[in-house]
Amino acid sequence: GQLRLCRIRAGAADAGAVAVSARGLSVDGEADCAGLEARGLVSFEGATVTGTLNLAEAQISCPGERGLDLNYAAIGGTLWCPGLAVNGETRANNCRIRVELVMRGARLENPGGIAFFAGGLDVAGGAFFGQEFTARGEFSLIGARLAANLSVRGSTFDNPGGVAVNLERASIGTLRADGVSCRGELVMVGASVSGDVNLG
Numbered sequence: 001g002q003l004r005l006c007r008i009r010a011g012a013a014d015a016g017a018v019a020v021s022a023r024g025l026s027v028d029g030e031a032d033c034a035g036l037e038a039r040g041l042v043s044f045e046g047a048t049v050t051g052t053l054n055l056a057e058a059q060i061s062c063p064g065e066r067g068l069d070l071n072y073a074a075i076g077g078t079l080w081c082p083g084l085a086v087n088g089e090t091r092a093n094n095c096r097i098r099v100e101l102v103m104r105g106a107r108l109e110n111p112g113g114i115a116f117f118a119g120g121l122d123v124a125g126g127a128f129f130g131q132e133f134t135a136r137g138e139f140s141l142i143g144a145r146l147a148a149n150l151s152v153r154g155s156t157f158d159n160p161g162g163v164a165v166n167l168e169r170a171s172i173g174t175l176r177a178d179g180v181s182c183r184g185e186l187v188m189v190g191a192s193v194s195g196d197v198n199l200g
Contacts, residue, residue: 002029006054011039016065022047023069030077033058037087043069052077052099055084062088064113070095078125081106086183092118100125100148103133115159119143130154130176140166144182151176159184167191 003025011019017040025031025044030051036042036058045051045090053075060067067088070079078099084106084115091114101123108115121127121144130153138159141150150172157180164184174195 002051003027003031005031005033005036007035007037009037014040017041017062018043019060019062020116020164025049027051030054036060038062041066041069044073045069046072048076049076050076053079055079055081057083058085060084060086060088062086064088064110066091067110069192075099077100082131084108084148086110090116091112091123092116094120095122097121097125099121101127103127103129104131105133107134108136109134111158112162113137115139123146132156134158138163138166141170142166142168144170144172146170146172148173149159149176150174153177154179156181157184163187 012123013166019038019040020042023043023045025047027049031049032054034054034056038060042060065088067086068090070092076098079101081103082105082107087107089110090108090191092188108124115135117140119142126149127146128151130151133155136158164182166187168187169190175193175197178198178200
């Protein structure tokens with residue numbers, strides 16, 4: 001059935017603390033974590049959720065450490081994260097999403113480090129950032145497979161002196177990046193885009 005962790009507060013101020021440990025969790029339904037406030041790591045590593053994983057407006061604080069871990073998670077619905085705020089590193093390596101990824105208006109902050117690393121991310125539908133989405137630190141989709149749109153319209157990527165956006169070897173349907181602000185290097189070596197590219 002449904003797992004509901006919406007609007008809970010969890011964690012401790014200790015460096016490296018774990019606030020929510022859901023590694024390997026299996027949910028036959030939706031996992032609702034909207035409005036979660038966590039001080040420490042929130043881990044859904046290797047979790048299986050047949051419905052939507054909802055992290056809308058969640059606030060995760062783990063400065064200089066890994067804050068949100070979605071590595072190897074399998075989500076049968078949507079990864080729904082509008083307004084998510086993570087102070088620390090967000091990881092989604094080899095995460096599989098059956099419907100779409102929505103991070104509009106999210107704020108991912110790990111200055112001088114990795115803000116978002118999703119090597120091998122596989123999204124069957126669209127991946128929607130944009131609408132004032134902000135990544136301070138490297139934003140990386142190396143080898144990602146995004147069958148439909150990758151939309152980062154109006155996003156801000158800030159990693160001066162380093163790689164700001166890394167789409168190396170990514171496979172994308174349509175890339176919509178109009179109105180983007182990018183301080184740092186944009187890498188698209190070996191990327192494949194089967195549709196349009198908009199960098200207006």
